[in-house]
Amino acid sequence: xxxxxxxxxxxxxxxxxxxxxxxxxxxxxxxxxxxxxxxxxxxxxxxxxxxxxxxxxxxxxxxxxxxxxxxxxxxxxxxxxxxxxxxxxxxxxxxxxxxxxxxxxxxxxxxxxxxxxxxxxxxxxxxxxxxxxxxxxxxxxxxxxxxxxxxxxxxxxxxxxxxxxxxxxxxxxxxxxxxxxxxxxxxxxxxxxxxxxxxxxxxxxxxxxxxxxxxxxxxxxxxxxxxxxxxxxxxxxxxxxxxxxxxxxxxxxxxxxxxxxxxxxxxxxxxxxxxxxxxxxxxxxxxxxxxxxxxxxxxxxxxxxxxxxxxxxxxxxxxxxxxxxxxxxxxxxxxxxxxxxxxxxxxxxxxxxxxxxxxxxxxxxxxxxxxxxxxxxxxxxxxxxxxxxxxxxxxxxxxxxxxxxxxxxxxxxxxxxxxxxxxxxxxxxxxxxxxxxxxxxxxxxxxxxxxxxxxxxxxxxxxxxxxxxxxxxxxxxxxxxxxxxxxxxxxxxxxxxxxxxxxxxxxxxxxxxxxxxxxxxxxxxxxxxxxxxxxxxxxxxxxxxxxxxxxxxxxxxxxxxxxxxxxxxxxxxxxxxxxxxxxxxxxxxxxxxxxxxxxxxxxxxxxxxxxxxxxxxxxxxxxxxxxxxxxxxxxxxxxxxxxxxxxxxxxxxxxxxxxxxxxxxxxxxxxxxxxxxxxxxxxxxxxxxxxxxxxxxxxxxxxxxxxxxxxxxxxxxxxxxxxxxxxxxxxxxxxxxxxxxxxxxxxxxx
Ligand code: MTE
Ligand code: LUZ
Ligand code: MOS
Numbered sequence: 001x002x003x004x005x006x007x008x009x010x011x012x013x014x015x016x017x018x019x020x021x022x023x024x025x026x027x028x029x030x031x032x033x034x035x036x037x038x039x040x041x042x043x044x045x046x047x048x049x050x051x052x053x054x055x056x057x058x059x060x061x062x063x064x065x066x067x068x069x070x071x072x073x074x075x076x077x078x079x080x081x082x083x084x085x086x087x088x089x090x091x092x093x094x095x096x097x098x099x100x101x102x103x104x105x106x107x108x109x110x111x112x113x114x115x116x117x118x119x120x121x122x123x124x125x126x127x128x129x130x131x132x133x134x135x136x137x138x139x140x141x142x143x144x145x146x147x148x149x150x151x152x153x154x155x156x157x158x159x160x161x162x163x164x165x166x167x168x169x170x171x172x173x174x175x176x177x178x179x180x181x182x183x184x185x186x187x188x189x190x191x192x193x194x195x196x197x198x199x200x201x202x203x204x205x206x207x208x209x210x211x212x213x214x215x216x217x218x219x220x221x222x223x224x225x226x227x228x229x230x231x232x233x234x235x236x237x238x239x240x241x242x243x244x245x246x247x248x249x250x251x252x253x254x255x256x257x258x259x260x261x262x263x264x265x266x267x268x269x270x271x272x273x274x275x276x277x278x279x280x281x282x283x284x285x286x287x288x289x290x291x292x293x294x295x296x297x298x299x300x301x302x303x304x305x306x307x308x309x310x311x312x313x314x315x316x317x318x319x320x321x322x323x324x325x326x327x328x329x330x331x332x333x334x335x336x337x338x339x340x341x342x343x344x345x346x347x348x349x350x351x352x353x354x355x356x357x358x359x360x361x362x363x364x365x366x367x368x369x370x371x372x373x374x375x376x377x378x379x380x381x382x383x384x385x386x387x388x389x390x391x392x393x394x395x396x397x398x399x400x401x402x403x404x405x406x407x408x409x410x411x412x413x414x415x416x417x418x419x420x421x422x423x424x425x426x427x428x429x430x431x432x433x434x435x436x437x438x439x440x441x442x443x444x445x446x447x448x449x450x451x452x453x454x455x456x457x458x459x460x461x462x463x464x465x466x467x468x469x470x471x472x473x474x475x476x477x478x479x480x481x482x483x484x485x486x487x488x489x490x491x492x493x494x495x496x497x498x499x500x501x502x503x504x505x506x507x508x509x510x511x512x513x514x515x516x517x518x519x520x521x522x523x524x525x526x527x528x529x530x531x532x533x534x535x536x537x538x539x540x541x542x543x544x545x546x547x548x549x550x551x552x553x554x555x556x557x558x559x560x561x562x563x564x565x566x567x568x569x570x571x572x573x574x575x576x577x578x579x580x581x582x583x584x585x586x587x588x589x590x591x592x593x594x595x596x597x598x599x600x601x602x603x604x605x606x607x608x609x610x611x612x613x614x615x616x617x618x619x620x621x622x623x624x625x626x627x628x629x630x631x632x633x634x635x636x637x638x639x640x641x642x643x644x645x646x647x648x649x650x651x652x653x654x655x656x657x658x659x660x661x662x663x664x665x666x667x668x669x670x671x672x673x674x675x676x677x678x679x680x681x682x683x684x685x686x687x688x689x690x691x692x693x694x695x696x697x698x699x700x701x702x703x704x705x706x707x708x709x710x711x712x713x714x715x716x717x718x719x720x721x722x723x724x725x726x727x728x729x730x731x732x733x734x735x736x737x738x739x740x741x742x743x744x745x746x747x748x749x750x
Contacts, residue, residue: 037662066205170219192500223334421722425714479542614744628693647712
């Protein structure tokens, strides 16, 4: 099935927050934020701003009737700063005016005096001062101390991966309408409607039922709207509570980039030990996570780093630690992969270091240590239906690895100033929220009197195609055309208490709930069909808009069946709940079975490096991926391509920069570069591995949202490979992104 939004997207008729037709009395909000990263507020003078024609009112912490608290996992974050500011971009007030233009003008008239405190921008500085947003965590298996004594080779080094700006096309925004009796309807571009509802209720000091959150679709989220879409909705709601008119906030790109958290930068160190036959016998890593000024999702992101610290390698002795370090940057947050990529970069760096020092190809060590069936991850889960070796072999085939490798060798021999490089990146990613209690969803299905169907779930469409997949499920189960079915907006009044759409689990959780609801309705309808067709129930099938008795070729149309059911007062609506079975995790022991299943795959990346300029092109990426039994290969291929390119951007071009004062200097698209049409691979080949899929995946079609981002990590090592072919004196560094500037330095260091 084609993505159901493709026509409205291409014709520009899809509706986003800024397209909603607003009431004529709507006012517009602009955020006044701290321009200092750390300090005490001495005084603020709003008087000039308030005098400006068209300014209605300026809201601060004083206007909050409930709690000035928006923290999710840990309650450590104010909506509006009170006495102190902890990062540049921290909201202090909301200016509400007749237009956002006027509000922005007013912002320039506010004067503020701040007594500046010491600013900490790096995780290591914070760790030294023992500043954390939450406790460190440690995962252990085997005994690394003893194991290192048994190793022939031991290598240590440090690594760095930078943050990443989400750069969703649609910036953060919301539109809040007051309704009667102090109720509010919030239209928001959020991945987590319930999070917004809950926190708005907390801040406004009202029950959750007084707030209805509605989400039609997002122009991209990528994790950046899992927790961080909340504050705008809440601010607008506070203003609406006081003024009793609709309030709209749409961040412009500049504000969005400055105010919001990003992927967490990590400073890490590793120690890897190998036996004589190149088996990784012991691995230790310390991850210093730059969490920013408050916890946000950092504790959960940190946890996922440990879950993926050994990627898809079989290592018997592992000890890993993560430290969520409190700095004066905007609170960093969820970003596709959720700490997993940061973990996987470190083990890949360790293998690259070992390979170079020992003098073998990195792929030899990778291949020797691939995860096998029934291996135990450091967190206790037993690896099942492992496709690591399979995907590796298929990626070899797909890329013609041995031939290409030989060609590259020849090419590098024949070319002095252009070198090619290559890297293999096997991946695995655990599917489920690592917080077990979040793995649930619900669906509500109405069959209307004319046989058309309306479906509500907790799933938020953010471009990943979940609505199309929901449509496929209902269409397939009822055996009716997709044109008879509407996927409704995601709404907290229709489907309550939802987890955010995240962790690549949206389709599984909501799809399973939807499937359950459809089956109940079918069972109800089939009794009527059996009677009408004088058939045995087991001979009946829902197909092509009919219920058909296959043996007798008797049939009744879907519409006719619904008409009869309605006359007989049969219930035509159904709600279902799904909670992933089998999963659990014991945080004291740091052991359990947190994931419903794992996704596997391998990519092979080849690049060409211009050794005069330090620039590079990605020639080709070949990927063998474990889709299970993909229910929509077109959408899933799109997810692989998009994830790959986003991972490539993180590894190569996207360089977040804060100065020593904690001010974001890469604050626009002229200073922050994401992959464009020239930076993407010239060729991407993707092949599905033939597998049985997994029963915990909807229709055995495995989750696909986040895993492909990590294929991008191969690019770093392909570039490193090319550099090593040019400069034998290059000393390996593991410091991403590998920008052309860094590459140029590497090419000519001695
Ligand atoms: N694809 C598009 N087009 N837009 C997005 O915002 N988000 C990614 C991924 N793919 C995203 C996307 C992230 S971070 C996640 S967790 C998943 O989609 C969420 O959707 P899923 O759970 O349905 O896979
Ligand atoms: N969000 C979350 C996530 O709250 N928990 C998770 O485990 C997770 N994993 C990936 C992406 N978002
Ligand atoms: Mo994705 S980082 O789980 O929104």
